[in-house]
Amino acid sequence: MRSDHEIRTAFILASGPFTGGPLWDRVGEKLREAGAEVHAATLTGTGGGTAPAGGTGLETHIADVVRLIDGVTAPKVVLVGHDYAIHPVLGAAQHRVERVTRIVYLDSGLPQDGDLPLALVPDTDVQALLREQPDATVPAPAPDQWQRWGNTTGLSPADLERLSSLAAPQPGRTLTEPLRLTGALKDVPTSGILCTASGFTIEAVQQLVTSGMPQFQSLAEPGVGFFELATGHWPMLSRPDELATTLLRAAAGEGHRLTPANITPFHERPFLLDAPVAARERTGRLDLHLPDPADDDGPRPAILFVHGGPLPRDMVPEPRDWPLYVGYARLAASQGVIGAVVAHRLHATSDYPTAAADIAEALRVLRADPRVDADRIALWTFSGGGLLMSDHLAAPPPWLRCVAATYPVLAPLTGWIGVDPRFAPAAVLPKAGRLPVVLTRVGLEAPEIAATVTAFLAAADECGAALELVDVPHAMHGFDVHDPTDETREAVRHALSAVLTHLHA
Structure with a gap:
């Protein structure tokens, strides 16, 4: 009827x-x-x-x-x-x-x-x-x-x-x-x-x-x-x-309703470690968080932090203003290293080439800054930004001392249509030689993302990559604003210490 x-x-x-x-x-x-x-x-x-x-x-x-x-x-x-x-x-x-x-x-x-x-x-x-x-x-x-x-x-x-x-x-x-x-x-x-x-x-x-x-x-x-x-x-x-x-x-209005995230929005949550406020400068897509000038002893090493994605074009605040990335950059500055954050344009899965170009330009600007030691640079990616390591693994420049990845996505996920094939970290890893890689893996990762990390680790083992694994067994994706525990705080300190060791080597 x-x-x-x-x-x-x-x-x-x-x-x-x-x-x-x-x-x-x-x-x-x-x-x-x-x-x-x-x-x-x-x-x-x-x-x-x-x-x-x-x-x-x-x-x-x-x-x-x-x-x-x-x-x-x-x-x-x-x-x-x-x-x-x-x-x-x-x-x-x-x-x-x-x-x-x-x-x-x-x-x-x-x-x-x-x-x-x-x-x-x-x-x-x-x-x-x-x-x-x-x-x-x-x-x-x-x-x-x-x-x-x-x-x-x-x-x-x-x-x-x-x-x-x-x-x-x-x-x-x-x-x-x-x-x-x-x-x-x-x-x-x-x-x-x-x-x-x-x-x-x-x-x-x-x-x-x-x-x-x-x-x-x-x-x-x-x-x-x-x-x-x-x-x-x-x-x-x-x-x-x-x-x-x-x-x-x-x-008729039927259908399964999803459960809202019963938490403060990701971009409003505080970073899990207290990091002193650092002087901040913005030039185009690049933000610099600077160490205390009183400790100036010449050009400093720098870490370029690469946020995840894809993210909407009109997101407010934009990721470089999130407590998460500001927190990492300030933490680096507190250790005498320039913490830089790039506002790249990864808005759709087909945007990886655009985002990679933004990162390349940010690195050029960063290395040209007289306060930066152009021969001591690290690249640190997060989440969906993990694919953006690919160019630097495939042809690592001599000034790149280390790449790091925290809860990374290391291969396109289901539904990620249009990802340029060049963004395949596991496939290009054998070309990285002895470039150090610091990878922070969470134990409570989504299974599909975890599978990409497992495949990358297998590739690293096969080619003998210089990989240091920071395991956080009880942490989830985004733990650095989700889970402020002794375990997660130590994981961030451990990863930063490893990156700093390579920068100062």
Whole structure:
């Protein structure tokens, strides 16, 4: 029997790159049987749609979705964005925010203002092509190539053939134009549907929220619900009936609610050690925390602290102002070493090259400062910044005395699409020679992050790297603001002492 709620609801369904409305045939049929109005989007230039005109880009697809919203007769509109299509869905929703009652993220990313859809493209060949030729057209995948665009669990050979038969080349500018968000959607309820064959689960999202990192806290708001589908990236083909049922539940406001982090936000927590205030200077992206000038005995060694990420572009305060990184820099200054913090631009997983360039420039500026001993520099990374060690391990300059990593992520995690292959610390570690590495490992790490550390340690053992391991068995990710215990305080002192030893060697 049809309920009033279902009769009053319209679904606009938009799928990932290359594909269009026909991909949703079975899902649309089930939703209509339940009494819903259904509009399956075929965006300009995608499968089954009109040939792309010159200049077809993300804004073209946003306009396509706006037209679909304007054609809805039901009073309630639920927008469903799968993969790439979450970008035009969000862009259109903010133009018709008064009509949209819910946005469903179907196995998609969480793009922010200014993000390029290209950041979520897993095919590195396509990334390289569009970085060089932003207007190029991307050929649709052959049946045996779809795994380069997402997990194909649940798809038979016939499904993959059908997927290719329904696909069309993707206009490059749809992936290289930035998404512009105004904040108009902040009060629109959302749902997330996770396809767990890719490895991302509600439990994993909960861990991100529990970590206290500010960019994930909105996922625990009351208007956000989560669902899981035990299948791959194309549930409209592999699990159409289950997907339709899940969409109806999402439209009704159901879904698993995450538990908010019952702690002070990460960026507001004090550093676990008392470090004397040090004079601070800011030049562009680089902050210097300086030792007491009364102890001046010539140029000083320096440690460049590299914060984690990816983090939102508009984060306030920015990481270099967090007590965590200010605390480390002041602690270094208290030991007679210049503590430097770089404000790098790691805002999406595709931003590692940009962040690496920011770090390289910060090191250049740091070494050019007359108060700095340019031949005694250490690099210290945290969390997702751990991948940024790669360039320095692959080709360590003679002035780099040491690299350090605290609760690092040392390989791309599930859902980290678009990471440049050069950021692979374990793979390049054999090139580091005898460059000392000080790694702080926490015992209560998230399993997926812990696996990257284990792989790095195995690579270090195999190549005989000069690695010093600081183990903190009872500590969690972010312990230096989470867990002020004797064990964690000693771990920070131990790591700093090791870095200082290499700087003064």
